[in-house]
Amino acid sequence: MRQINSLDLQAIMLSLGCLPLMFLPYLPSDTQWYLIAVILVIILLVLPSKFQKCWICVVMFGLSFLWSTAYSKQYLLNIESLIDETLVVNAKVESINTRQFVTLVEPYYVKFSILNNTYYPLSTNMPISIYWDMSEIPKSGQIWQLKLKTKVVHSYLNEGSFDSQRFAIVNRNLLTAKIIQANLLDGKIDIRQSIVDNVLPYINLFTYRGILIALAFGDRSQLNDDHRNIMMKTGVAHLMAISGMHILIVFGISYFLVKVKMFLIPQRFMHFYIPIMIGWLCAVFYAWLTGLNPPALRAILALTIWIYLRYKYEQISKWQKINRIIALLLLFDPLMILSESFWLSCYAVISLIFIYEWIPLSKCIQHKKRWYIIRLLHLQFSLTILLLPIQFFLFQGVSAVSLFTNLIAIPVISLITFPVILFALITCFVNCSNLTFWLWLIAEKSLEWLFYCLNSLKFLWINTPSNFCLLSFVGIFAIIIIRIGFLYRFNITVLIILMILTSPLLKKQDYLWRIDMLDIGHGLAIVIHNGKSAVLYDTGANWQKSSAAERIIIPFLQQHDLNVIGIIISHQHNDHIGGLKELQRIYPNSWLMSSSTQLNNNYQCLAGNSIIWNEITFKVLWPNKMVDYAENEDSCIVQVTDGKFSILLTGDLEHNQEYQLVSLYHNQLESTILQIPHHGSNTSSSYAFLNHVKPKSSLASTSRYNPWKLPSKKIAKRYKDLQLDYYTTARTGQIILFFYKNKWELKTMRAHNRPRWYHNWFGYLSDNY
Template sequence: MLKLILLSWILGIASMGSSLPLLFSIWPVLFILSLILVVLIQLKWVKTDFLAIKIVQVILFVSTAFSSGHYYADHALTKRLQFRETQPQQVEVVVYADRLSEFKEETVQQKVQVLGWHAKPVQWLLLMKSSGYQSPSSLQLGQYYRIQGRLKPAHSYATSGAFDQEKWWLQQNVMAGLRVDMIQPLTTEQVTALGFSAHQRQQQGWWMQFRLYIEQLRYGYREFIQHQPFVQKGLLLGLLTGDRSLLSAHTEAQFQRLGISHLLAISGPHVLIFALLVSWLLQRIIGRYRPQLYLKWPKVYVLMLPFLGAVLGYCAFVGFEIPALRTLLMSIVTVTVILLQQPLRSLSILLLSASILLLFDPWSVLSAAFWLSFGASFILLRIYQTLQQQPLGTEITGLQRFFQHFRLLVESQGKIFIALLPLVLIFFQQLSWIAPLANILTIPILAGVIVPLNIVSACLYLIWEPFGSLGFQITDHLLNLMMYLLNGMEHLFNPQLHRFAATPLIIVSLGLGMLLLFLPRGVVPKAWSALAIVPVFLGFTTHPQWTLHILDVGQGQAILLEDGQHKLMIDTGGYYREDKFSIGQQVVLPYLSRQGITQLQQLFLSHLDQDHSGALGAVLKGLPVQQILANEIVPDILPQQFQYCHAGQQWRFEHSQLRVLSPIYTDLAKVKSNRNEYSCVLYLQVTQAQGIQNFLIMGDAGWETEYQLLQRYPDLKVDVLVLGHHGSRHSSSYAFLQQLKPKLAVASVGWDNRYGHPSQELQARLRELGIPLLTTAQAGTLQFQLNEQEIKLRTHRQQWRWLQREPVADAVLRSGL
């Protein structure tokens, strides 16, 4: 029962951000009924021997635990959202630097406490330009500054599968970003004069001073390693402190391709290695100088507190990252169980540790590290339980013991790879098949040699720097050897990150299959796991019969149409530097993967501007496309794959028909002189729909094309208008809007874009004509879905509380969708 209650509590917190209004109304009733049932059971007025009572007890307790977890998570989320900034503006603030900065190429990022902005200090992320490591922009730890700059709230590409920056900042307790223009150090007297003397006194407390010392110590290690002639500086520092400032982008990408990125994070093994080293050293000292202590208390009791102290110290040293916290809590729970002389139940310890972590930090449930860390621990505990159940054998040789350990390593990595597959697909939508082999190669080297030597070298550095430097040099040579092996593996296997069509149904199917497979023997037949994953092989989907997706790709446009078995895209979006940040790789392909799309029959490019076609290369690399249509020849594609897009073309699909309205064929020769005006304008009609039925997609066409469309198609009916040129003031003229009178206008724009799209002039025209406006910046990805002859609209930002924007609901209601 306890396991079910803890699991329900965890799942309830995992529902953070989702809208479950029914739970809020019934939670008090469930809670009171659970208390009454507990009292009745304790008074023995209710007998739990009856099956019906047991069933009622389980349902009531599980429901109460889940709803309590959801209520607690929602309350914590509401409190944190109160301090989040949502509007960009120029600001001047006083900040206190208590966190180490991080360096990413030409940018310095540093978390700081912002004073006086709210009733209590809040954490912002400073974003500073830097030409190199020795940047004057980096703030000195323990100092106060006056900062001027532009407030930059978090804003994600609100598209399923894309990285959710708003969720990430919320989980990291970062309430806003700030692009720094000016930094002015403040003296103690100036800080006092500004009214922050209470904050100064607070920072003098022992805990704050300890945290500051830890950050300064981390900074000292980074400074030392940076200025030494080590080859693997980034790995040395990353494996010691978790700081990736010195890690090259090439190394990070290589670890991703090999599926071993998790080894760059500080995890449980790092913490345990340090704690075991401390315990071993203390044991040797006590055995030599105070062996009589073991006469008073058992050895395990003597070493418990030092072990926990070492775990706590290393967790603090690495900034209380989730995997380290998990190890700390599991250690505390295990020690408590031993002291209370209770039996050790591995799964109970795991669930209890996760529940306690979420009690103090419910936002950690939003992190991939939480699920992957506890998921891997679950598999390792299952393997440990299996080994415990095996009968003891006879004495074995050292070689036999080596092969046993190697077999255990292979088995554990294979099982972890299989079991965590659903989680990996949920969070990353891609994986590397070579990951188990790469882990088998690197984990023994890292956990058995490099990490312990790295930790010992760091300790020696504090005692006498030359010893520490020698240890780091040896570790650097070992890291060179490991990288040589990894380079050889890459050369031999040429690993790539493979993207999979991971629809929600497939992920749930995989998750259920893995759960059934790794449950203890005898609970359910293992063959059931094969039945659970049948949808994976049959490619089942749960999509409506017809869906039009207008993706949030920032300042650009990308549209997906699903009509039965026919899949096509209109534009791909594109970042102005796809080599630096790829809209195709980071937004479009993950979204297609979530929709279960493995190929496109057609891809229309309205024109070849970067914001409409820049991600084409990534899309073509990620999945096959049968036909590409554009108003001019697209470079680097096969001639038989290309066709000009011009007026008069039309296609009929299962539920809709698509027509090209512009440009006319004779104008194709003029395209290069004015790409925007000669954009491919597409008209989509859903033949079986009632109400909302007609969609007009304008590309970047402006007033001239609009005038020609009105002349050629005077009876054109439009229900949803995807505005030309992202809502520029030179498109969507008053006459055009007045004649079409769409029920909804959509602008595909980037949030806070430098062009001011959609323009104020356009918004004024729409208001005067009573046409509701939705933008991808405020609504995220829009999905128009046909269900039983009626089209309804879903917006991605309405699905999670941290993404929601109020004007979205009003626009949807006014449009009748």
Template sequence: MFINVISFVAGAALLQWQRSLPDPYLLWLIPLLLIAFLRFTRARMPCALLLGFLWAAFDAHLGVRSALPPELYARDVTIRGTISSLPERHDRRVAFEFAVDELEYRQKLFPSPGLIKLNWYIDSEALQAGDRWRLTVRLKPPHGFMNPAGFDYEGWLFHQGIRAHGYVREDLQNRRLGEGAVRFRLHNVRQHIRSVIERQLQQGKTADLIKALVIGDRSGVGAADWESFRFTGTNHLIAISGLHITIIGGVAYYLVSAFWRRIPWLALRLAAPKAAALGALWAGAGYAALAGFSIPTQRALIMLSVVTAGIILQAQYKSSRSLGLALLMVVLLDPAAVLSPGFWLSFMAVAVICIAVSYRTGQRRILYSWVGMQWFIGLGLAPALLIWQQQVPLAAPLVNMLAVPLFSLLIIPLALSGTLVSLIWPIVGYIPLVAADWLLDIFRTMLALIAQFPLHVSAPPTLSFVEWTFVVVGIILLLLPRGVPGRVPGLILLLPLVLHAPASTPRPGEFQFTLLDVGQGMAAVVQTQGHTLVYDAGPAYSQDFDAGSDILVPFLLRRGITRVERLILSNGDNDHQGGVAGLIGKIRVDGVLSGEAWRVTETTASACTMGMSWIWDGVKFSILHPGPGESWRGNNASCVLQVENAAGSVLITGDIESAAEQRLVDCCRGALKASIITIPHHASATSSTEQFVRTVDPEFALASTGFLNRYGFPRAHIVERWEAQGARVLDTALSGAIAFVFSPVHGIVGPNNHRFRARRYWTHLPEMNRGSY
């Protein structure tokens, strides 16, 4: 059975790699394949694979059909529905999920997109989870940044069932309609519990962590804390998942069993193990409800249900059969679950534990067995962590050896009991909550100290599929019992992690230019054979997300780059230098130039001035603006950089406007001719004068903008002006990251548009229409 389940899951996973969905008519093969699976034993594996593929396709077709119609993009539409999540409080806004019942535009009803994500610039106290509202909103389809090594935000939203996102417009017609359906009342209860925790721990230091542990509300956990958890391999302790459901289920099983056995007439009617199993299931379901039945808790509850069913039915399931049943149920109910790293990590962790328990028996001391188990789990999860997190924290086994018992035996029971008692008797409930807060504060302090020395094994950026296969097989061999042949070859198969080919770099005289997709901002990377230059660091969107640490750093590391010789910041605006702190905090930067050096506060910067030039690996870099002694301010102070070799040149212009363009035409007319230009100031109406466009005369003109941004960039008449000059205009909002290779031998190779190259069936491929958002 287990191998057939694995085939079914593999089929569902295979569907997620498709760029487009199969024809819906193929879904009629599902009943035929099911009959073939039941009748022909030898054909079960391929039938299971195809069944998984088509079942996932069926689920995906349902999701794609509820997409927002293009004619409603960035339009004021009226929606009615229910707040279906905890409102998340941010600086000046509230974010929440909204289940749409009706969608109306110009007195015409459209099909509901289902679940959407909204921001509202309003006092959060006015919003209660579970309430129905009539709102005027502006929506757009799920559209994230598309960059090599970047997070697939669109895929994540698709997996969450969110089909659009936007914000609430100021409108006197916005009003509460009353309480929503019963199925949404749970979130209202969770919001009340959140208020109780916040009230009880007004002076506490870890209220945000306790809210994450009790009700699954992680919105208040800061980026610094998540970084510590990631570096120490303890992030699984904060997100309510299998471990937490298992802890509560186990405690409930023990308590119900002990109580049941003491009352004979109860034990006669229902055996204590069965009663305890039902109690464990109810307790696990209750904890999952507190977490809002999030997707990880749903997975954990399904696994607990399979175990409970085995106990009640007195079925003697092998561990592999129980794991297979749970795996099958999860993928049947949610085929897109295979997109989640948590799906694979949770099931792999259970599989590794089952393997360890199956042959590591005997009268060993508890401590010795616990230490061995942590090493076993760490080694077993290493391939998945290398693939999804690009690193394995070496401190994780040691830290988890102490942290798991601390959370299981003290922190989680104290936090839950304190919260539940506080609902009816706040004075008594305060004591365990404060105790949990005190323990969590100590734990967080210790993690922060350990995270200062982030010892980890990083995934090489150049491993091929075959080399990854060797690594996975090698780890499987190392997990074999002592005495079984194959453990030494397992070590040999791990050599690709050490003896791997260096990351691909340009040849002498070549350079690669990449304009990254950072939304409404700019960040570009120029790489020669031995040097790297970064032009602008993109915007900082919040305290927890900025283009430097979340877009630039993953891209550089994927390219095998750990050092940036020069960082140029065109000007001091947030959309160009907001990500500086995130970049320099994780990547070594040797020198910084800026058009407004006085506005750079994160590091020491020098002024960029016309006449500066240098040669790296046969590639020439020249600063063309500002001129010596000139005192430009704002957009026109932007550094203008020219990069050239025998194949052609790139002109990177920052935010310059018409005045700076005229100065460049007057002083550098002969040097302005370029193969590729980044369109000044995101193709605004105040830049790209006709004279400047004629002088540059590029083959490609690149705009760095946010999708449906509120400024309406790039302006249509500016795009037409560049196209009239013969340039092909590309926009990061439509194309994702855009890359070119300038080769003296092969000329200019590109463009490589990441949104099209890396697309999946859920990827939004926008049309070339524009509008402000």
């Protein structure tokens, strides 16, 4: 038994050795890496026998750390030479195509694997996502010769918003490209695409085709936006992504069917492992059919390890099994530690074990079938409480109706929709067209009924501020304290724990006011706030299917629990006004100020006007007249000041207006911070203007791969020549300014708030960023 305990301790240290990948600001250099390796070798050579177990744990942690960092560095080195280049490559299509029956095909991303590069050889096949806008339709298994302009995924980095750069690294999808030329070399498709082509004529007959495709093949690109929204607001989106639950259902159905068939064969052919092996093979086949995406691959690995541990070590506990499974998964792929779905899966399994062992139902209820609903409610309610911390951390909110929606959705999907889809796929192979159609129809009707229920429950999504994350652990601690009787013996300790958990709610901010320039790509969105309420200057762009307001601005406001009391629009170009309608829908009581008569203004943006808010004054400096449609030259120029420090907000101001401001205001333009006019284009930032503003720091909102290559080299050089510090959101992410009584402080997401190795500036674009 001591040996098993030692093995479990080593598994824990192996997992902990990968944990620094989440927090390291940079990966260790070769010198640092070898130095750590030498220290570990020395420890092994002079290992004190008295503390052997302790030192072995230290060595295991160190070896795991070295392996995880070397693994991550190797991945980055493999793609580094391919970033920001024009390449001619031979590549194989990896993603299945489910669009050939769609009447209107918009550009979309296709996953390829680069087999070889014309200019220099590759050490391994390199995955790449290519933005496909050609008329030809690539299918899985085909070989193409492609001329590409490569890029790297570079996320908008803000508090509260999705981290696409981290997600891309986890999924080995960091390298992307825009296609210049494409020639088909080998049109032969693989088995996966053949199966898809046989099934799609049936699926495309139905309304819920996107969900049917997602459950059958793991391709979520066809999901309807309305369906996505309903699933997210009701907390059932996890059921539509291929994960451990789906793999286990395939294994369970296959295992059960083989067990039934074994009653029909002679006893001499029966073997205990046959149902297990066939169930495992069916699960592997289904995971392969869905593209072996990371969650499916992780589920297959976990299932394989579980089967091995279950029958190799029959006496080990559930906690030991999950501990060893996590360790072996991270040994196979250390980058899993960065995956939110990995943490969610592990946390959910641990929660299930916790419920089973710590908060079980009474035995009389457990064994009575008529108490099924009570058992299901107990399980779902317990899971809801235990999953609150990770829900708050990953999604900045929770659905208040998820308890009820999951009670409906989980049985429907796991007992009807998904099994019927599996049988429909099987009947497609044997050409039972009538039976196949009816099976797909049953799956469609089950989804129709499910979404009818979900649509009536898509309310009460509760957004939670960041300081609620710690408080969400109260439920878990309460269960532990009550279960072990800790409350009656150590009530003072319990009180201290409760005070620690609630301390973020009582914490008083130390700054007077704050300004955040959000990283929204090409556009502008600035939040001026005091920790309770906020005024926005511009609202970012409105994109084809989303907007900066929906994806970045609103999540930021909700994480900080800010109420928008006012919105200032500089002018009416999309990259500045695009999110206005969405923000006014969420915050209908906010006032509006602009220089356009087309907008429903509460305040006119006219030179000389001002607004006082919480000891902060908004002085309007430009324009001197209202217009129908506000262009760059009509930008609403506002100087925000507390009497000691100030920031000059300039929108897309241009040279002529800069000269007029200088002649009107002279030294009154002097400000602590300058929002660089017009994103740093050549039409702005004149010498006269900069010499009168005299900013201590200047901030520009830009996108890394913007087609205008802003800020321009000429303007970047001008700021350097004048020895003016300037920051661009493309390089720094969100820029944060704190204003205190007698000082101010500037922080950026990449350098200060969230310095992580996976947020580095990968590639070789010019330094004017």
